[in-house]
Structure formats: structure tokens, C-alpha cells
Amino acid sequence: MRKTLAIGLASSLLLTGVLAGCSSNNNAESPAPEGSPAAGKKVTINVWGMGEEAKSLPQMAELFEQENPDIKVNVQALPWDTAHDKLLTAVASKKGPDVVQMGTTWIPEFANAKALKDLTPYLENFPEIKKENFYDGSIQTGTYEDAYVGVPWYIDTRVLYYRTDILKEIGYNEPPKTWDEMLAVSKKLAERGNNKYGYALDVKEQSLGFMFARQNGAELFDADGKPQFNQPKFVEAVEYMAQFFKDKSAPVDIGMDAVQAFRGDGVAPMFISGPWMINLINDQAPELKDKWATAVLPQGKENNFSSLGGSNLSVFEYTENADAAVKFVSFMSKPETQIKWMELTNSLPAAKTAWEDDKLKSDANYTVIGEQLKTAVPMPLIKPFEEIAQNFLSSFERVYRSNADVQKEMDDFNKKAEEILKK
Known part of the structure; x- marks a missing residue:
């Protein structure tokens, strides 16, 4: 949904109780x-x-x-x-x-x-x-x-937004088409100078990590409904996301929204978001007319799945x-x-x-x-998935802020997801 509203456990319990x-x-x-x-x-x-x-x-x-x-x-x-x-x-x-x-x-x-x-x-x-x-x-x-x-x-759905003029300045006439290209372009954009980045990775977007995992061929749940968040393909996707922060090509607390970072000399000239951003950019940054475009998401190892x-x-x-x-x-x-x-x-x-x-x-x-x-x-259509997704954001925050070990964090997250599913 455009404005996702978390469905808490208390609400679920209330709903179960009142139906009787x-x-x-x-x-x-x-x-x-x-x-x-x-x-x-x-x-x-x-x-x-x-x-x-x-x-x-x-x-x-x-x-x-x-x-x-x-x-x-x-x-x-x-x-x-x-x-x-x-x-x-x-x-x-x-x-x-x-x-x-x-x-x-x-x-x-x-x-x-x-x-x-x-x-x-x-x-x-x-x-x-x-x-x-x-x-x-x-x-x-x-x-x-x-x-x-x-x-x-x-x-x-989510697509890639990018500044065509700024990418051309660093030698790219087209948007990145693969994960490797996305890393390379982001790193080169960050090399423009202090307080310049390549990709504004939205760490509050709860679907993003699962979307990247699917692009890497990860199964989120097995045939019995058990979470698979600590399996190699999922872990590898989280490591890929964390690499943007290690390269300093993605900002941690940028202090501005995506459109602000997109404007001017482009503090962060690439980001992933939904179709509503088209009108926001046109309305809030009319000076960027003909200087930006959208593209389908870069291809992961398996596909370029987006969230719906x-x-x-x-x-x-x-x-x-x-x-x-x-x-x-x-x-x-x-x-x-x-x-x-x-x-x-x-x-x-x-x-x-x-x-x-x-x-x-x-x-x-x-x-x-x-x-x-x-x-x-779409994200998995199970009742507690939003609670699971919020827990992922907490685990990933420890990764990109504190350089926590990804495998350990995903092991802990997987256990937490199992507990949530048993409630």
C-alpha cells in the first residue's frame, strides 16, 4: 500500500477475540x-x-x-x-x-x-x-x-530514479542494469567529493531487503512456511545492501528527503521508489525537467523482481x-x-x-x-509479515550502522521470525 500501516499483534488478538x-x-x-x-x-x-x-x-x-x-x-x-x-x-x-x-x-x-x-x-x-x-x-x-x-x-511498484545529466558527467549514458553496475556507478558518483553519494538506499522501506533477496534467488519461506532469512542467498542480498554503506556511496542519515537529495548538484542522484515520486519531482523540482528518468530495477543474480x-x-x-x-x-x-x-x-x-x-x-x-x-x-501474504518486516529493519540497522556480522544478525532475525510465526 502506498502508506503502509503496521498491523500490530494487539490488533490481531483483538480481532480474534471479538469475532466470537x-x-x-x-x-x-x-x-x-x-x-x-x-x-x-x-x-x-x-x-x-x-x-x-x-x-x-x-x-x-x-x-x-x-x-x-x-x-x-x-x-x-x-x-x-x-x-x-x-x-x-x-x-x-x-x-x-x-x-x-x-x-x-x-x-x-x-x-x-x-x-x-x-x-x-x-x-x-x-x-x-x-x-x-x-x-x-x-x-x-x-x-x-x-x-x-x-x-x-x-x-x-518500485523502479529506479536517476539523474541522467549527472550520470553522463561521470561517463554513463544509461542507468545501471545489473547489481554490479549499480555498485560501480554509485561508487563513482560518491567520488565526486564530500557529502556526495550515489544511491539513497531507503533504510525505512520494509520491503526493500526482501525485494533484493528475491532478486538474488532467495526463498523467504520454505514449503512448510518456515523462514529462510539466514540462508546463503538471503544473507548475500543483505551483504550487497550493506556494501553501499561500506563504500560510502549510500548515506546513513542524510537529513533530507529523496527529492531534496535529487535536486541541484545531486547529493544522491539515484534512488528506488514508487510511481508517486514522478509527480513529486515534477512539482517540487521543475528545474530538473529533462534531467532525470526512470528505469527498471537492476538485475540481480536471478531476476529483477520488484515489490508490488x-x-x-x-x-x-x-x-x-x-x-x-x-x-x-x-x-x-x-x-x-x-x-x-x-x-x-x-x-x-x-x-x-x-x-x-x-x-x-x-x-x-x-x-x-x-x-x-x-x-x-507482493510481499508474503501472511498475517504477521509486517511485524517480521519491522524486525528485519532493526537487524539491518545494526549491520549498516555498527558493521555487525550479517550472518549472525540474520540468524537472530530468523529465530525472531520463527517466534513471531508461532504466536
Whole structure:
């Protein structure tokens, strides 16, 4: 998800506890059998969206209502930092939305609680939500134990941002294409002088280490679900990340954000981030026009896998208006609808055919993102993964700050992950 919200153990325990003994309640206006509008009656569905972009949802709801005059849509925009608790309350009371935006990392928790409706029975009547319409990675985020509980809405992935002018100054007309090239270019950029670096490695990005590990061919969990974070390929990936700090080509506490470091003479002229950075650079650093570009990630020893995030749309299990709710999700899944949503919010479409639109095909940066999406995969869809990921950041911090032994740190981290999985 664009703004990842950690799912704590306390929340998981609360969710488990409150599910027992809850009774069903009717939260819909003018309910009809199977969630369809009864003759002469208008059905109302409640849609919960998250974050700033959800404030644009009423415009999409209005378009939907024009096509479906028998369905009224009430939209509620929730801040990301309160949305998780509000959803817990909705699950406990069985009173809540008909349609809910789900961050991809939230799916396992709420699907495990049986709070999200399996949409498989609706695929024949609503072909817009069929799985083949979306990238494989995004379908993975909405699938839990073979149940299709989240339809991909918008997606993001990580790509390489780089200053074309500064790389040319040190003799590179193209971005680095391999791990070795990434190290070499970063080191040469750092040699420009004091307080100059090559690559701003985001040590707070919890998916980055696992992404590099997958590029190195590492399996994060074995067939029995046991963590493999202390195995050679994973350890080697962490050593690779640490090398940027050893070479002093990546800053530890740079004291500025990625766009600031990107501007001017380029304190850090390369970084890895998501598509939202395109508009941030254009808005905050207009003087860099034609001086920067994006590229697919450098190839690791095995592949150039990127991480996949974004948000899905789910139907609340306890809705009394299931058909109307799925119809809204289906409308939001249409390629033309997703292009309109992109124009409103700059969120990238999950529907594959939407990427054939001229607005995306004519933009070099979005072309790169579309290419990277072909090798983008989500983080493991297990309930405690965010807690595991936060522990990795702590282990890696000891590596890059204190030069701690990588193998020992990963041994300790693997044990901690095992403990978390047993809770």
C-alpha cells in the first residue's frame, strides 16, 4: 500500500477475540434478496476509502450512479492511521461498509477473520473482475487460501530514479542494469567529493531487503512456511545492501528527503521508489525537467523482481447488498474507469488493458513502470509479515550502522521470525 500501516499483534488478538459471539445485523437501506434492488426501491451501499485520494471517490460514485440509478453510493474517506481500528470495530459488530478499500498488506488479517466476501461466485455475472484482467502479482494480493477476496484497484511498484545529466558527467549514458553496475556507478558518483553519494538506499522501506533477496534467488519461506532469512542467498542480498554503506556511496542519515537529495548538484542522484515520486519531482523540482528518468530495477543474480503494492476493493462479508456492492467494484475495475481514477488521483490502474491507453503509453516513465509490473510480486501474504518486516529493519540497522556480522544478525532475525510465526 502506498502508506503502509503496521498491523500490530494487539490488533490481531483483538480481532480474534471479538469475532466470537458476534451476531449479524442489517446495515443496509431497503435490503433486497441477494443484495439486488427490489422493484421500485433504491439500494444504498456504503463505500469506505482510505487516505487523501479517497476524497475523490464521490466523483466516481456519481458516474456509477448515472449508470445505475437504482443504487445510491455513500462514500466515507478514512485517514489511513485510523482506518484499521475502524475496520476492526466493523468486523466485531458486523456493521460497516458494503465495499471497503483494503491495503494489500491488510488482506491476510481480515480475510482470515472471514470478514471479506469470496467473489469467485460472482465472476460469471461480473466479467470485469475476472482474474485474467489483472497482473498476476496484483491478483496474489487479493487471494487468501484460494478465496478471491480483493479485486485489484490501483497498483504501484518500485523502479529506479536517476539523474541522467549527472550520470553522463561521470561517463554513463544509461542507468545501471545489473547489481554490479549499480555498485560501480554509485561508487563513482560518491567520488565526486564530500557529502556526495550515489544511491539513497531507503533504510525505512520494509520491503526493500526482501525485494533484493528475491532478486538474488532467495526463498523467504520454505514449503512448510518456515523462514529462510539466514540462508546463503538471503544473507548475500543483505551483504550487497550493506556494501553501499561500506563504500560510502549510500548515506546513513542524510537529513533530507529523496527529492531534496535529487535536486541541484545531486547529493544522491539515484534512488528506488514508487510511481508517486514522478509527480513529486515534477512539482517540487521543475528545474530538473529533462534531467532525470526512470528505469527498471537492476538485475540481480536471478531476476529483477520488484515489490508490488497498491490497494484492492473488497466486499464486506456482512453486507445485505452483495450484488450492488459487487456491481460497484466491477465498475471501478473497468479500464476506462481506472483511467479516469488515474486522472483524478495519479493512482496507476490495475487492469492490464488500461495500460494501452495513450496517456500511459506516451509517457516514458509510465512505460517503465508498466514494464516493471511484469516482474512485480507482493510481499508474503501472511498475517504477521509486517511485524517480521519491522524486525528485519532493526537487524539491518545494526549491520549498516555498527558493521555487525550479517550472518549472525540474520540468524537472530530468523529465530525472531520463527517466534513471531508461532504466536
